[in-house]
Amino acid sequence: MTPGAGDGFPSLIDDARLRPLTAAERMRYSRNALVPEVGGRGQQRIRAARILVVGAGALGSPAVLYLAAAGVGTLGIIDDDVVAVSNLQRQVLHTTAAAGRPKVDSAREAVAALNPDVEIVTRREALTSANAMELLRGWDVVIDGTDNFPTRYLLGDACVLLGIPLVHGAVLRFDGQVTVFDAERGPCYRCVHPTPPDPGAVPSCAEAGVLGVLPGIVGAMQAAEALKLVVGGAQPLIGRMLLVNAWEGRGTELPIGKNPDCPVCGSQPTITRLVDYEALCGSRSRQEQDTEVQESTMNTITATELRERIAAGELPGQEYTLLDVREPHEVELETIEGAAHIPLAQVVERRGELDPSRELIVYCAGGVRSARAIAALEDAGYDGPMTNLEGGIKAWNASA
Structure with a gap:
């Protein structure tokens, strides 16, 4: 030096x-x-x-x-x-x-x-x-x-x-x-x-x-x-x-x-x-866990399939609950019409706001946080039917 x-x-x-x-x-x-x-x-x-x-x-x-x-x-x-x-x-x-x-x-x-x-x-x-x-x-x-x-x-x-x-x-x-x-x-x-x-x-x-x-x-x-x-x-x-x-x-x-x-x-x-x-x-193991959950035990729906259900008259808030688990500032930029909003960190404590008699379709930005939300609700004893939107709102926008 x-x-x-x-x-x-x-x-x-x-x-x-x-x-x-x-x-x-x-x-x-x-x-x-x-x-x-x-x-x-x-x-x-x-x-x-x-x-x-x-x-x-x-x-x-x-x-x-x-x-x-x-x-x-x-x-x-x-x-x-x-x-x-x-x-x-x-x-x-x-x-x-x-x-x-x-x-x-x-x-x-x-x-x-x-x-x-x-x-x-x-x-x-x-x-x-x-x-x-x-x-x-x-x-x-x-x-x-x-x-x-x-x-x-x-x-x-x-x-x-x-x-x-x-x-x-x-x-x-x-x-x-x-x-x-x-x-x-x-x-x-x-x-x-x-x-x-x-x-x-x-x-x-x-x-x-x-x-x-x-x-x-x-x-x-x-x-x-x-x-x-x-x-x-x-x-x-x-x-x-x-x-x-x-x-x-x-x-x-x-x-x-x-x-x-x-x-x-x-x-x-x-x-x-x-x-x-x-x-x-822990990123590899977490990704593997997310993939394993989504592929083996979790119901999923594609953005195209959700659009087809809406087009057929199955509307969010009437036939099922569409739940956005992103943060408020994300929701402010873009959302799916008719969706309810509970951030991931609050979803367990606010599960009483959800109707377990209705199917719950959960989404986030890309499908990972929504999978975690479903897993957290299951662990907390929520027994209603739940479905994860594959690819989240990114896939929703791409399917338009």
Whole structure:
């Protein structure tokens, strides 16, 4: 490592990798270099840097754009998803014309258009325990732009094993957080999150929503943290987590410490290789349980079949009860006419509002929460006939 300026952390970039800036580069990046803490040497380090962004979605979009604009020499992007129109409210790396295309292809084109001097390395595949060490090895900094706990734990463990700083970010509704996990100089992801939350305990952005500008704020801050690690001389968010509430316009700092008994980065680690992170986070077993319930013991109805019943005169509220178990803000956006509404968390305590003599057709966004609602009602002793709408309101809209 090469010492940075002042009392800040040293740069991650060995100065042996640096070369003089060209006249064109001095002009293009002059506003960076004019910052005394960056200067020409800092810009050389930015150009020599290799930064990997995992996820070209809400957080990855601003991070990729600002890192490319800053002149990062080699920019890696990993994502296995395709662009959807519903992404565009927050995933500013992509355009309407890119809908249906792989995100890595859209990202490559956006970076090339913004700064053709940046070398772009893209991989269209999911990060797994089988490929993570290969895909992450050799990068100076990794930025976590993912949105699920299995991949976050996978990234956290892999970066500790490889000795790579991990810039973490997360968003939900209008709350965001940013920190840097660097096991050599501070805590790792598992120091702060020793065990995953119970499946379903933390809603996804698809369920709870996210204010579109918030990932822009957090993703840009992740890019800033990566650049600070590269330039040197700064105080990155190591041992500190910045919490941002965009709705209230407030930010707070939370100190986070290294756990000496951490199973990954502690003094006597017990995790020395990557594990099955789907099993660790319970997502695989929960998905299997949901599928098993729906396929073996639960009555189901397709959106097309429900539409046919309505067209034949079997109306919600008259022939059967149609129950929406989504959250109120979801119902406000779209619903099925004639449906009653009880959020999943309240469905057991409010089961007295339901008529067990009528068939209960339950739906949610995609069919998972409604299956859980039916299972919870059965466990609570509700003995009326219940049916799950396959695919939820997404399938309902698609069948129109």
